[in-house]
Amino acid sequence: GAMGFGDLKSPAGLQVLNDYLADKSYIEGYVPSQADVAVFEAVSSPPPADLCHALRWYNHIKSYEKEKASLPGVKKALGKYGPADVEDTT
Numbered sequence: 001g002a003m004g005f006g007d008l009k010s011p012a013g014l015q016v017l018n019d020y021l022a023d024k025s026y027i028e029g030y031v032p033s034q035a036d037v038a039v040f041e042a043v044s045s046p047p048p049a050d051l052c053h054a055l056r057w058y059n060h061i062k063s064y065e066k067e068k069a070s071l072p073g074v075k076k077a078l079g080k081y082g083p084a085d086v087e088d089t090t
Contacts, residue, residue, distance in 0.1 A: 004079040008042040018054035033073035
């Protein structure tokens with residue numbers, strides 16, 4: 001199955017992102033990384049206020065604007081991030 005957030009410029013994609021971040025601070029791990037940068041860049045504008053987890057994350061990553069290049073990790077294709085498709089157990 002597919003994984004990832006889908007189109008992060010669409011309400012559906014932002015909803016997936018919001019749900020994903022409901023119990024996480026970052027896209028991967030416990031510190032800001034290139035994973036956050038990649039997803040942040042795909043989200044073209046701040047999420048709506050009702051998607052509070054996504055908005056909190058967006059504003060937090062935005063505060064790292066100056067350090068973006070020095071954050072750890074390797075930026076991968078956007079589809080590599082986000083929720084894995086649960087049916088895909090092979």
